[in-house]
Amino acid sequence: MNLPEFWSILTDDGDALLRGLQWTLALVVAAFALAMVIGAVICVLRCHARPGVRAIGTGYVEVFRNVPLLVLIFAIYLGLRHSGLAIGSFAAAVASLGMYSGAYIAEALRSGVIAVGAAQFEAADALGLSRSMVWAEVVLPQAARLVIAPLGNLLIGMIKNSAIVGTSILAVPDLMNQARQLQSQTFLTTETFLWAAIGYLLLTAVATSGANWLSRRFALVR
Amino acid sequence: MTVRKWARWLPAVALATVLIVIGSLDSAPTAAERVPGVTPFPSGTAMRAIQDKGELVVGIKFESPPFGFKEPRTGAVIGFDADAARTIGNALGVPVRFVETISSNRIPFLQSGRVDIVFATMTITGKRAESVDFSDPYYIAPGRVLVKRDNSVIHGPSDLNGQRVCITVGSSLRAAVLEVAPRAELREVDGYAACSQLLSVNAVDAVVSEDVSLIGLTLQNSDFVLVGPGFTEEPFGAASAKNRPGWQAFVNETLARMKADGSWSRSYDRWVGSVTGGQAEPPTITLAELLAMEAAK
Amino acid sequence: MDYLFGPENYRWLLDVSNLRFLIQGFGINVATAAMAAVLSLILALPLALLRLQRNRVVARIAGTWIDVWRNLPTALVVLYVALATPSAVQEAVEQYAPGWFPEPMRSSGVIVGVVGLTLYYSALIAEVYRAGINAVPVGQVQAATALGLPRRDALRFVIVPQGVRAMTPALISQVISLVKNTTLISIIAVPEALRHAQILANSNFFSTGPQVPLLHVFVLTGLLFIALNIVLSRVSRSFETHSHVRSRSMSFA
Numbered sequence: 001m002n003l004p005e006f007w008s009i010l011t012d013d014g015d016a017l018l019r020g021l022q023w024t025l026a027l028v029v030a031a032f033a034l035a036m037v038i039g040a041v042i043c044v045l046r047c048h049a050r051p052g053v054r055a056i057g058t059g060y061v062e063v064f065r066n067v068p069l070l071v072l073i074f075a076i077y078l079g080l081r082h083s084g085l086a087i088g089s090f091a092a093a094v095a096s097l098g099m100y101s102g103a104y105i106a107e108a109l110r111s112g113v114i115a116v117g118a119a120q121f122e123a124a125d126a127l128g129l130s131r132s133m134v135w136a137e138v139v140l141p142q143a144a145r146l147v148i149a150p151l152g153n154l155l156i157g158m159i160k161n162s163a164i165v166g167t168s169i170l171a172v173p174d175l176m177n178q179a180r181q182l183q184s185q186t187f188l189t190t191e192t193f194l195w196a197a198i199g200y201l202l203l204t205a206v207a208t209s210g211a212n213w214l215s216r217r218f219a220l221v222r
Numbered sequence: 223m224t225v226r227k228w229a230r231w232l233p234a235v236a237l238a239t240v241l242i243v244i245g246s247l248d249s250a251p252t253a254a255e256r257v258p259g260v261t262p263f264p265s266g267t268a269m270r271a272i273q274d275k276g277e278l279v280v281g282i283k284f285e286s287p288p289f290g291f292k293e294p295r296t297g298a299v300i301g302f303d304a305d306a307a308r309t310i311g312n313a314l315g316v317p318v319r320f321v322e323t324i325s326s327n328r329i330p331f332l333q334s335g336r337v338d339i340v341f342a343t344m345t346i347t348g349k350r351a352e353s354v355d356f357s358d359p360y361y362i363a364p365g366r367v368l369v370k371r372d373n374s375v376i377h378g379p380s381d382l383n384g385q386r387v388c389i390t391v392g393s394s395l396r397a398a399v400l401e402v403a404p405r406a407e408l409r410e411v412d413g414y415a416a417c418s419q420l421l422s423v424n425a426v427d428a429v430v431s432e433d434v435s436l437i438g439l440t441l442q443n444s445d446f447v448l449v450g451p452g453f454t455e456e457p458f459g460a461a462s463a464k465n466r467p468g469w470q471a472f473v474n475e476t477l478a479r480m481k482a483d484g485s486w487s488r489s490y491d492r493w494v495g496s497v498t499g500g501q502a503e504p505p506t507i508t509l510a511e512l513l514a515m516e517a518a519k
Numbered sequence: 520m521d522y523l524f525g526p527e528n529y530r531w532l533l534d535v536s537n538l539r540f541l542i543q544g545f546g547i548n549v550a551t552a553a554m555a556a557v558l559s560l561i562l563a564l565p566l567a568l569l570r571l572q573r574n575r576v577v578a579r580i581a582g583t584w585i586d587v588w589r590n591l592p593t594a595l596v597v598l599y600v601a602l603a604t605p606s607a608v609q610e611a612v613e614q615y616a617p618g619w620f621p622e623p624m625r626s627s628g629v630i631v632g633v634v635g636l637t638l639y640y641s642a643l644i645a646e647v648y649r650a651g652i653n654a655v656p657v658g659q660v661q662a663a664t665a666l667g668l669p670r671r672d673a674l675r676f677v678i679v680p681q682g683v684r685a686m687t688p689a690l691i692s693q694v695i696s697l698v699k700n701t702t703l704i705s706i707i708a709v710p711e712a713l714r715h716a717q718i719l720a721n722s723n724f725f726s727t728g729p730q731v732p733l734l735h736v737f738v739l740t741g742l743l744f745i746a747l748n749i750v751l752s753r754v755s756r757s758f759e760t761h762s763h764v765r766s767r768s769m770s771f772a
Contacts, residue, residue, distance in 0.1 A: 241549075415720035
């Protein structure tokens with residue numbers, strides 16, 4: 001590990017790494033938003049009265065929790081493009097990461113929903129709220145507040161998984177991708193990867209403190 | 223229904239059994255080739271050292287048809303590079319053991335002695351010649367451009383500026399493309415299948431590679447077509463570590479014999495001609511001339 | 520659409536040697552996962568115990584080590600170990616790998632991949648152990664002390680076994696994550712499942728036999744992983760007692 005070269009990376013290629021960090025941030029934010037939506041939908045499906053609907057939800061979770069992300073990226077990017085949808089690299093990355101994490105978020109929300117309990121459902125029903133309002137206005141918000149800590153963990157997991165996108169065929173210039181390119185040009189393996197590591201640790205630290213703050217502010221404890 | 227405790231392992235065992243049974247079906251074992259009656263070389267030479275070792279270890283690509291390819295069904299290593307390597311092995315009278323090399327470890331493997339010689343679509347450049355010894359060129363690969371039939375923008379290499387171009391990681395054509403079209407958007411992926419996929423879904427506009435690989439792709443997909451002239455000529459050479467007594471001369475002699483006695487043409491027809499439908503003469507340029515030409519540029 | 524569902528794109532499935540080639544690649548993933556899992560499960564225990572030491576300095580150091588590795592992307596760790604290991608070491612590994620190791624596993628890529636994965640997952644699993652040990656009811660600890668067991672024996676015979684056993688579903692969930700992350704070694708040119716899938720697609724060049732479309736073979740590879748992981752999670756579920764909500768297996772990746 002060469003200290004002067006370590007610092008020189010900052011001056012020579014700092015902007016490339018910074019751009020990578022920005023791309024990673026964009027990817028994670030977009031994918032997290034998508035994943036929350038998917039997670040909520042699948043969670044509702046999983047708790048439906050009809051067993052057929054429940055099976056769809058369970059099927060989604062089983063597939064997307066057990067498939068490796070690299071394979072999923074390939075399948076989604078090429079599969080969608082072959083069926084005519086001209087999805088771009090970034091969109092495919094967001095879709096893959098979002099669908100993948102959505103399965104985990106669905107499970108987290110589901111445990112929150114279980115903790116919210118049937119009483120809330122019945123009370124909302126008794127008040128005459130429609131099914132969708134029961135879910136959207138009463139149950140899911142409480143469930144989400146119950147599971148802020150696990151959701152925070154999932155966000156950190158997403159930050160880590162976003163690095164896999166940088167190693168796939170998708171042309172997304174995220175932090176991992178930039179680090180690899182830099183390494184193949186300069187051969188300063190330890191130095192470049194150390195910077196990438198710092199970047200990711202920064203992101204996870206921000207995510208952790210964000211989750212902690214949210215937890216203190218909004219979390220319900222039952 | 224009472225389920226015994228050990229029953230919970232049943233799905234795992236069943237899956238494992240199925241996988242192991244299919245996975246261990248025997249592929250045809252590759253026979254070691256030994257040519258009888260080859261006289262031992264003088265001791266002290268690199269050739270004798272290999273004869274004493276009993277095998278020639280060759281670095282080759284396993285994923286670059288038609289030059290170096292490990293057939294998934296049989297495990298045999300085939301291709302033009304493989305034929306050339308076996309010629310060297312036959313001249314020594316020892317069997318050849320192929321080791322997979324990719325672009326990034328070709329030179330390190332030679333320098334550490336892990337392989338004796340590399341036949342891996344390796345373009346001769348002055349820079350590389352500083353680290354390894356090259357043979358005289360044994361194949362000249364013209365670089366071509368592949369596009370979809372309905373592409374009206376790209377008619378040749380000079381139209382590649384601003385276009386998305388797919389090449390394989392470590393391809394020797396990378397520099398050549400950027401020379402001809404400095405503003406081309408390069409996308410490097412792992413192998414022809416990936417480039418072919420990207421082109422067929424319009425994720426890239428063109429694929430650049432040696433003509434024979436591209437023609438192979440057109441045979442699989444009638445939507446693809448080659449455009450424009452060959453814009454570069456990549457001379458492939460066999461690389462070896464430096465300072466091996468007598469080795470370079472021996473390799474060059476053997477390759478020259480291969481070109482002269484018709485086996486070069488036979489290999490060419492089998493691996494390249496069958497795809498391109500064309501013919502070619504073995505390259506006659508020597509290493510020295512090639513490096514001089516490059517230095518003069 | 521034709522490409523996706525046209526029957527001529529599925530004919531390659533009928534050739535058993537294609538399937539065999541894919542499964543052999545998959546076997547490398549399984550073997551890598553097994554080695555990394557065993558090593559991680561073993562090494563994580565002392566790591567967790569170090570974290571729980573009374574000595575604050577030691578606990579801090581162990582805690583920092585765990586937190587760093589836990590928060591780094593797996594891809595980064597695996598790739599770094601693969602690229603940074605000097606080729607001399609890699610060759611030594613290849614030369615001295617035991618003879619009874621099957622041929623494809625003797626590649627340095629596999630060993631390096633195992634090292635990288637172990638570095639990462641031993642930290643994650645150490646946290647699981649720690650959670651499990653902390654969750655052992657206080658009554659057990661008190662009973663152990665009341666019986667006069669020194670702390671070391673209390674840990675060894677009472678606390679750790681219960682803690683680990685309780686966390687088995689979470690541990691298996693980490694193993695599932697590990698299995699999925701073995702696909703990362705395809706980047707360092709190890710001949711595992713994804714690589715074999717690409718090779719099969721590349722073999723179209725010689726046009727012997729039916730065409731193997733890249734997308735389809737990748738999807739089949741994905742199905743292999745899904746099948747294995749579903750089996751693992753079934754096993755995990757059978758370890759869950761009713762007091763554990765499914766949310767236990769929510770550890771991510």
